[in-house]
Amino acid sequence: xxxxxxxxxxxxxxxxxxxxxxxxxxxVEAHLETCAACRAVLTxxxxxxxxxxLDRVADGIATGIATGPGPVRRRRLxxxxxxxxxxxxxxxxxxxxxxxxxxxWTFNSLPSLVLLIAPVAPLLPVAAVWSRRLDPAxxxxxxxxxxxxxxxxxxxxxxxxxVIPVLAVAGWVTGHSPGLWLLPAxxxxxxxxxxxxxxxxxxxxxALTVAWSAGVVGPSLxxxxxxTVLTGGSLPGWALATVALTAVVLVRAWRRPxxxxxxxxxx
Amino acid sequence: xxxxxxxxETAPSTYAWAVxxxxxxxxxxxxxxxNELDLRLGTGVHGLLGPNGAGKxxxxxxxxxxxxxxxxxxxxxxxxxxxxxDLRQVRRGLGYLPQHFGFYPRxxxxxxxxxxxxxxxxPKAVIPGAVQRAxxxxxxxxxxxxxxxxxxGGMLRRAGIAQAIVNDPAVLLLDEPTVGLDPEQRxxxxxxxxxxxxxxxxxxxxxxxxxxxVACSDVVLISEGRLVWQGTTGQLTEQGGxxxxxxxxxxxxxxxxxxAYRGRVSA
Numbered sequence: 001x002x003x004x005x006x007x008x009x010x011x012x013x014x015x016x017x018x019x020x021x022x023x024x025x026x027x028v029e030a031h032l033e034t035c036a037a038c039r040a041v042l043t044x045x046x047x048x049x050x051x052x053x054l055d056r057v058a059d060g061i062a063t064g065i066a067t068g069p070g071p072v073r074r075r076r077l078x079x080x081x082x083x084x085x086x087x088x089x090x091x092x093x094x095x096x097x098x099x100x101x102x103x104x105w106t107f108n109s110l111p112s113l114v115l116l117i118a119p120v121a122p123l124l125p126v127a128a129v130w131s132r133r134l135d136p137a138x139x140x141x142x143x144x145x146x147x148x149x150x151x152x153x154x155x156x157x158x159x160x161x162x163v164i165p166v167l168a169v170a171g172w173v174t175g176h177s178p179g180l181w182l183l184p185a186x187x188x189x190x191x192x193x194x195x196x197x198x199x200x201x202x203x204x205x206x207a208l209t210v211a212w213s214a215g216v217v218g219p220s221l222x223x224x225x226x227x228t229v230l231t232g233g234s235l236p237g238w239a240l241a242t243v244a245l246t247a248v249v250l251v252r253a254w255r256r257p258x259x260x261x262x263x264x265x266x267x
Numbered sequence: 268x269x270x271x272x273x274x275x276e277t278a279p280s281t282y283a284w285a286v287x288x289x290x291x292x293x294x295x296x297x298x299x300x301x302n303e304l305d306l307r308l309g310t311g312v313h314g315l316l317g318p319n320g321a322g323k324x325x326x327x328x329x330x331x332x333x334x335x336x337x338x339x340x341x342x343x344x345x346x347x348x349x350x351x352x353d354l355r356q357v358r359r360g361l362g363y364l365p366q367h368f369g370f371y372p373r374x375x376x377x378x379x380x381x382x383x384x385x386x387x388x389x390p391k392a393v394i395p396g397a398v399q400r401a402x403x404x405x406x407x408x409x410x411x412x413x414x415x416x417x418x419x420g421g422m423l424r425r426a427g428i429a430q431a432i433v434n435d436p437a438v439l440l441l442d443e444p445t446v447g448l449d450p451e452q453r454x455x456x457x458x459x460x461x462x463x464x465x466x467x468x469x470x471x472x473x474x475x476x477x478x479x480x481v482a483c484s485d486v487v488l489i490s491e492g493r494l495v496w497q498g499t500t501g502q503l504t505e506q507g508g509x510x511x512x513x514x515x516x517x518x519x520x521x522x523x524x525x526x527a528y529r530g531r532v533s534a
Contacts, residue, residue, distance in 0.1 A: 136369030136370060136371065140383065140430070143331045143332055145359045
């Protein structure tokens with residue numbers, strides 16, 4: 001049921017509504033919001049000074065929009081800027097892998113360097129994304145709501161998406177089964193994160209790299225043959241370890257998504 | 268575009284003090300830099316003064332949840348920070364400028380502040396507007412799209428302030444924010460502080476007594492990790508006598524309070 005207010009009432013409303021009770025004014029206002037015809041009547045009812053002012057403001061805003069700078073283009077590359085910071089470490093890891101592939105391709109007699117290095121190849125950049133020494137904004141990151149394991153896992157996924165294609169190329173050139181380079185690399189990455197929740201990611205990565213080099217790479221280069229852990233028979237073991245360690249990390253991230261005081265992780 | 272005010276923003280606060288520390292102990296390395304400190308801060312701009320090595324930066328880091336308190340109780344915005352509490356909610360309401368402001372040199376100012384806003388879990392839709400507003404408030408709008416490595420020291424400091432205020436924090440912690448600012452920027456900065464201090468709790472650590480005298484409504488004076496004196500700037504001015512060291516009334520008040528405290532401790 002809409003009865004339009006009389007033009008007199010509208011002009012009284014426009015001129016400040018002296019002598020009209022509040023309830024009527026509210027009713028007029030509510031009606032004006034929905035009725036274009038009455039708004040047109042209101043436009044004519046306001047005094048010329050006000051109308052002039054409104055026109056000038058509208059003109060000013062329109063010119064401002066027309067002549068001012070355009071809206072800032074949204075940069076899609078926002079988060080990849082973080083990746084750029086880790087770029088030197090990614091390049092190092094890539095270079096290492098490609099050198100290993102080239103070496104293996106040239107000297108057939110030695111045990112496969114690609115398989116020996118692949119497990120620890122992602123650890124260098126993973127340590128770089130979560131290190132107090134290499135992250136200039138670590139102190140800020142440590143105070144953020146979006147920090148802790150979820151952010152670390154996000155960054156780790158970024159590193160893996162860059163490292164795994166390189167491993168794939170190196171593995172394809174040297175003709176190894178994908179399981180033999182992929183599973184150890186994933187297993188060691190999950191291991192670095194799991195151990196990292198206790199001692200810090202960069203330390204964990206360093207410890208694992210040193211342990212692997214001293215325990216496996218060194219002896220197998222001395223012996224001149226691949227260790228049994230890097231042959232087809234140990235694939236189920238690698239798969240099991242990878243799944244178990246990933247589960248440990250995921251459970252930790254899920255149960256304590258925001259580990260208080262990230263110094264533990266972020267040093 | 269009009270911003271919708273959420274229920275959470277208009278809800279009355281459920282805490283008496285934005286920052287409430289009871290017998291707070293914080294370690295810097297092995298040294299107990301904050302020792303049994305009792306502190307209560309409400310809305311307003313508070314200046315944190317103290318001689319070198321008084322524990323100012325350690326206290327700031329504990330309040331910013333970078334350092335975990337070694338003892339006592341610390342409540343921020345009604346949320347307990349000690350123990351294994353979930354800090355996510357508290358951290359959303361914090362803004363922090365570290366003494367050593369680390370940044371990513373390849374990022375533009377806008378990208379960096381956007382990244383921090385994302386880490387602060389701000390809704391995606393409000394980030395561009397909030398970033399522009401923060402950058403304008405610190406007077407960096409004309410350099411918003413320059414890379415951070417091209418900025419001068421004072422500009423970097425202002426970029427640091429922009430990232431701290433981007434989420435309209437309820438507790439804003441600024442550690443030595445005026446270092447590198449020229450006199451004119453200092454005036455603008457004080458104006459900004461007063462504006463923010465109208466509805467949030469701002470704690471500014473500084474060794475410049477004049478900054479405190481002009482920009483802060485309250486003063487917190489600490490020495491050797493303990494609270495020495497807390498009161499309004501006017502009260503601090505009244506403490507000083509003609510015989511005290513210092514060029515201004517506030518400086519004389521500062522040295523008088525500190526001298527009285529040292530007398531009490533050694534007695």
